[in-house]
Amino acid sequence: xxxxxxxxxLVPPRSxxxxxxxxxxxxxxxxxxxxxxxxxxLGLPSQPFIYVSF
Amino acid sequence: MSVPAEASIQRARFGWIRPSxxxxxxxxxxxxxxxxxxxxxxxxxxxxxxxxxxxxxxxxGYYPTLDEMTSIVRAKAKPGQxxxxxxxxxxxxxxxxxxxxxxxxxxxxxLGDKYCVVNFAYRGAAPPEGGAVVAESLRKEFPRQILIAxxxxxxxxxxxxxxxxxxxxxxxxxxxxxESYPARERRVAEYRGLGPTEHNELAESRISxxxxxxxxxxxxxxxxxxxxxxxxxxxxxxxxxLFLKPHGIYPDPEVDGSEPMYESNHYPPSTLxxxxxxxxxxxxxxxxGSDGRWSLADATHKDLLEWNxxxxxxxxxxxTLILVSGSSPYYVSRLxxxxxxxxxxxxxxxxxLFREAGISSFDYGWDFEPKDFGDRTHLTKFGxxxxxxxxxxxxxxxxxxxxxxx
Numbered sequence: 001x002x003x004x005x006x007x008x009x010l011v012p013p014r015s016x017x018x019x020x021x022x023x024x025x026x027x028x029x030x031x032x033x034x035x036x037x038x039x040x041x042l043g044l045p046s047q048p049f050i051y052v053s054f
Numbered sequence: 055m056s057v058p059a060e061a062s063i064q065r066a067r068f069g070w071i072r073p074s075x076x077x078x079x080x081x082x083x084x085x086x087x088x089x090x091x092x093x094x095x096x097x098x099x100x101x102x103x104x105x106x107x108x109x110x111x112x113x114x115g116y117y118p119t120l121d122e123m124t125s126i127v128r129a130k131a132k133p134g135q136x137x138x139x140x141x142x143x144x145x146x147x148x149x150x151x152x153x154x155x156x157x158x159x160x161x162x163x164x165l166g167d168k169y170c171v172v173n174f175a176y177r178g179a180a181p182p183e184g185g186a187v188v189a190e191s192l193r194k195e196f197p198r199q200i201l202i203a204x205x206x207x208x209x210x211x212x213x214x215x216x217x218x219x220x221x222x223x224x225x226x227x228x229x230x231x232x233e234s235y236p237a238r239e240r241r242v243a244e245y246r247g248l249g250p251t252e253h254n255e256l257a258e259s260r261i262s263x264x265x266x267x268x269x270x271x272x273x274x275x276x277x278x279x280x281x282x283x284x285x286x287x288x289x290x291x292x293x294x295x296l297f298l299k300p301h302g303i304y305p306d307p308e309v310d311g312s313e314p315m316y317e318s319n320h321y322p323p324s325t326l327x328x329x330x331x332x333x334x335x336x337x338x339x340x341x342x343g344s345d346g347r348w349s350l351a352d353a354t355h356k357d358l359l360e361w362n363x364x365x366x367x368x369x370x371x372x373x374t375l376i377l378v379s380g381s382s383p384y385y386v387s388r389l390x391x392x393x394x395x396x397x398x399x400x401x402x403x404x405x406x407l408f409r410e411a412g413i414s415s416f417d418y419g420w421d422f423e424p425k426d427f428g429d430r431t432h433l434t435k436f437g438x439x440x441x442x443x444x445x446x447x448x449x450x451x452x453x454x455x456x457x458x459x460x
Contacts, residue, residue, distance in 0.1 A: 025075045028079015035080075036084070040272060044117065
């Protein structure tokens, strides 16, 4: 059984910096989405609102 | 020994991540999401809005934002119309009334095209919450406005605190959309000074409002929750993956309480004692004089009047109509003559206290029939339509008095 090829070997060496930059940019965007959701969740009450007849 | 190059040190510390590109991604993502949230906040994401039913309100883990609510008003109100915002609690929200039968739609019919009625009532909300915050925020954009809210007999109208709907007040307060007046500032300062819990709650609300003004995450994630996927368990779907369903797919769950199949839900014998105790709740604040008249304790009168005076800014008071909600004759008829006369006096006093504070008010329900109520206090469509018939002339009279129809 042959060992799995690393991702690096699938990318032409000249493209590696571009791929890294693109992946880094995407990771940054993902962090921004997470940060935005975190702020949203932190603003919500920790206890659910349960309606009792008024 | 060779010294490692700067680039090699960076690679070792961050792996495949390129810090400059990562930071650029964070900045680009935050700016894009912020812009998206900002534009969502300026769009009506509830086309055909009738009311905030349980799956698009805090009951369902969904907290409509101030921008979301003002966008609904902007989409519904045509230029030249008098804006009528319905605030208040579940009674005005129309519990026991299907969305097609809701009393506020009847009110719109009765008032005609010169008026635009928007129902922002929430279950359990006090008069200065929900719709009142929206009305105040829109006071310059829609100066020809009337706020309708309701309250129970002899109920204090607190507006500061952290109840389920106060988030809207703090959103508006900390983003500078509310009028500043001494009584309000004093109450906010008092609340802040109550203790570390209140102080921290207020600090959290302030920080959250500041961040939201920059990143607009509340509008963005509300839209995601409404249209794409839910992110939190709700009373309807408590478990993964069921709670992932977008809240927008849920229809308005209110039923027609006048249908015979719900008759047994209206006045269950098991709750009779509790309901009668609620109906006679004002009793401890009253004493009966030798002339047989019931008098409200001076201290209670003073406190309630003070709260009513402070609950709304002066400008909004003139435009506000508070309905004092009565109880079903099913319960009132079971009271002793003494208790009934006390309740009548308490209802009259509640109306007077609002009027004394400069707010229009009237009570309803004493001449309603049992079929007009779906339970002790909520109205069926029949009661709702009667209420609309009582409110419409009052709204017209207020609009006339305030010079809206010139």
